[in-house]
Amino acid sequence: MPLADVLAAFRTLILDDPPTGGNADARGAEFRERFKDLTADERADLAAIPPERLGVYTHLIFSGERAVLQWVFPMSLAVVTPRLIESGAGATVREAQLALVRDLHRVRPWKSASHRDLARNFEAYLVHDRADLAGVWLGLANLLDFERTELEVLYHSDSLAETIAPPTLATMSVGELMAQPIVRPGYVALREYAYDLIALANHWRREQTLPRPLPAEMSICAVCGRNAELMPMWQAVSAPLLAGLAAIEPETPATINDLAQVFVTHAADTFSDETEAFGAFFTEFVSLLHVGAVLQPR
Numbered sequence: 001m002p003l004a005d006v007l008a009a010f011r012t013l014i015l016d017d018p019p020t021g022g023n024a025d026a027r028g029a030e031f032r033e034r035f036k037d038l039t040a041d042e043r044a045d046l047a048a049i050p051p052e053r054l055g056v057y058t059h060l061i062f063s064g065e066r067a068v069l070q071w072v073f074p075m076s077l078a079v080v081t082p083r084l085i086e087s088g089a090g091a092t093v094r095e096a097q098l099a100l101v102r103d104l105h106r107v108r109p110w111k112s113a114s115h116r117d118l119a120r121n122f123e124a125y126l127v128h129d130r131a132d133l134a135g136v137w138l139g140l141a142n143l144l145d146f147e148r149t150e151l152e153v154l155y156h157s158d159s160l161a162e163t164i165a166p167p168t169l170a171t172m173s174v175g176e177l178m179a180q181p182i183v184r185p186g187y188v189a190l191r192e193y194a195y196d197l198i199a200l201a202n203h204w205r206r207e208q209t210l211p212r213p214l215p216a217e218m219s220i221c222a223v224c225g226r227n228a229e230l231m232p233m234w235q236a237v238s239a240p241l242l243a244g245l246a247a248i249e250p251e252t253p254a255t256i257n258d259l260a261q262v263f264v265t266h267a268a269d270t271f272s273d274e275t276e277a278f279g280a281f282f283t284e285f286v287s288l289l290h291v292g293a294v295l296q297p298r
Contacts, residue, residue: 006042009035013046014057015105024048065110065118066101072119073147075200078210079140080126080133087132116155119148137214139195146197149189150232153224156187159251161295163228166286174278178257181297186250188293189224190242196220198234225293233291240266241284245293253297256285 009031013019017034019027027047035043070077080100081093090096107129108121123144126133134140161183169177196218203211221242227233237245244262248254263281264274271277288294 005037006046009038009042009046013049013054015061015109018054018058019047019051027051062098062101062105065105066097068115068118069101069122070097072115072151073122073144075204075210076126076140076144076147078204079137079143079214080130083133083136116151119151123148138217139193139197139215142193142195143197143200145191146193146201146234149191149224153187153189153226153232159183159185159187159295161185161251161297163292164289164294164296166289169286178255178260180256181253182248182256182259183253183295183297184245184248184250185225185292185295187226188245188250190246191222191224192239192242193220193222194218196236198222198236201234223288223291223293225288225291227291235287235291235293237284237287238263238267238280240264240270241281241288245288259285259294 019030024047028044031038031043031047035046038046077097081096084090084096084100085093089099104122104125108125110118110121126144127141137143164180164182169180172180194217195215198220200211200215221237221239222234223237223242223245224232224234240263241259243266244259247262248259260278260281263284264277267277267280271280285294
């Protein structure tokens with residue numbers, strides 16, 4: 001038989017369906033029914049492997065998967081883990097989360113080496129397959145997207161554009177400033193959330209715990225870019241500025257004036273005159289530079 005068939009059987013025993021028989025003879029009989037495409041020698045080789053040794057591999061693989069999810073979704077896991085423990089999934093955080101990962105694999109197996117694929121699977125799993133956990137907090141779906149988006153921004157291909165220096169802009173006339181070319185990098189994510197997840201994330205980073213109670217509903221607009229260290233960074237923005245950014249095609253040259261025009265159109269009833277509107281726009285525009293949400297073409 002091809003090696004791929006043997007490896008597929010080995011993978012099944014490690015991740016999906018371990019052997020039930022006690023000794024090698026019992027396992028051999030079991031494998032005759034389960035792996036009919038394998039030769040007798042190949043089934044005998046698999047049967048000779050003690051189940052506890054297979055269990056070591058199983059534990060290592062799911063522990064590694066859990067470690068990745070802890071890195072990508074620390075807050076989301078902190079939201080659902082107490083419910084997992086309450087439901088009997090495990091007596092400790094580790095046991096409960098490993099049980100969660102095993103069930104994730106059963107429903108939405110991770111079939112690649114991509115962390116982004118695993119993150120997308122996990123988000124879809126909690127939102128669509130685990131109503132018992134999705135209902136712990138109504139903001140969980142938003143939070144899963146927030147944390148996964150940081151991973152997407154981190155791993156996205158780099159932009160060919162360059163950083164804009166705010167001091168340089170400050171020395172320009174209004175006409176020169178508005179004519180400056182800009183680019184929205186392809187890695188930038190634009191979001192509207194029903195909860196202030198930026199404040200939640202800041203609390204998590206300070207305290208390494210979630211606030212209690214979890215935040216009530218409060219809509220925000222947010223942009224995720226990359227800071228000077230090329231790490232994902234969020235910035236809260238106004239709805240008019242988010243609309244302006246959305247109107248600019250990623251990696252397509254535009255001007256500051258293009259962004260400002262959309263901003264002013266959407267904020268027409270907010271400011272008393274153009275001077276006030278321009279001041280508000282420029283203040284927000286500078287905040288975009290700090291998170292790398294707007295760059296200048298090379």
